[in-house]
Amino acid sequence: NAGVTQTPKFQVLKTGQSMTLQCAQDMNHEYMSWYRQDPGMGLRLIHYSVGAGITDQGEVPNGYNVSRSTTEDFPLRLLSAAPSQTSVYFCASSPQGRGLETQYFGPGTRLLVL
Amino acid sequence: DQQVKQNSPSLSVQEGRISILNCDYTNSMFDYFLWYKKYPAEGPTFLISISSIKDKNEDGRFTVFLNKSAKHLSLHIVPSQPGDSAVYFCAASELQGGSEKLVFGKGTKLTVNP
Numbered sequence: 001n002a003g004v005t006q007t008p009k010f011q012v013l014k015t016g017q018s019m020t021l022q023c024a025q026d027m028n029h030e031y032m033s034w035y036r037q038d039p040g041m042g043l044r045l046i047h048y049s050v051g052a053g054i055t056d057q058g059e060v061p062n063g064y065n066v067s068r069s070t071t072e073d074f075p076l077r078l079l080s081a082a083p084s085q086t087s088v089y090f091c092a093s094s095p096q097g098r099g100l101e102t103q104y105f106g107p108g109t110r111l112l113v114l
Numbered sequence: 115d116q117q118v119k120q121n122s123p124s125l126s127v128q129e130g131r132i133s134i135l136n137c138d139y140t141n142s143m144f145d146y147f148l149w150y151k152k153y154p155a156e157g158p159t160f161l162i163s164i165s166s167i168k169d170k171n172e173d174g175r176f177t178v179f180l181n182k183s184a185k186h187l188s189l190h191i192v193p194s195q196p197g198d199s200a201v202y203f204c205a206a207s208e209l210q211g212g213s214e215k216l217v218f219g220k221g222t223k224l225t226v227n228p
Contacts, residue, residue, distance in 0.1 A: 040123070042219050059217075
């Protein structure tokens with residue numbers, strides 16, 4: 001098992017550009033989520049999904065879109081990048097229907113918006 | 115308003131001694147708590163959890179204590195090892211309330227000196 005994979009590892013964007021952060025898991029987990037981590041801050045939940053076709057907003061959803069067409073993939077889309085979206089983004093998945101047990105995190109995507 | 119607070123940004127201890135990491139919460143509806151460990155350039159990994167029906171949970175060198183009346187939990191690492199040097203995040207959720215969301219603290223950076 002590769003676990004939770006994220007691509008790219010690092011990305012530089014200009015303000016206004018759009019991009020998709022990819023997240024995939026091969027553990028057949030129902031629950032997947034996206035977090036961002038900023039310096040001196042904890043992880044903040046952006047969006048999450050409890051299964052294919054079901055998504056919901058987390059604490060900081062503005063500026064981000066998600067979809068869950070398959071169990072394996074949970075891409076995060078930045079519609080129009082802003083410098084405030086400079087952060088490290090983590091994707092996570094969990095075997096539980098509810099994602100409160102042991103979430104498996106990906107290695108992160110470091111995003112810089114100029 | 116921060117619902118989960120880790121008031122110590124950093125902690126330094128000697129190898130072999132006890133490390134105590136603290137976490138306070140404000141939401142009395144939280145009933146499930148987790149600790150995650152994070153190394154640089156990696157995603158967080160689950161360490162230990164505790165339900166609000168318990169006041170202690172132990173796993174090897176790691177023990178989590180929960181004081182519901184004080185809305186306080188702590189993670190004890192005994193004995194501390196240099197490999198324990200990492201950032202530790204406390205997280206909480208309303209498990210019985212059906213929430214799939216975790217709220218994280220800002221983290222405490224633990225350094226264990228040889």
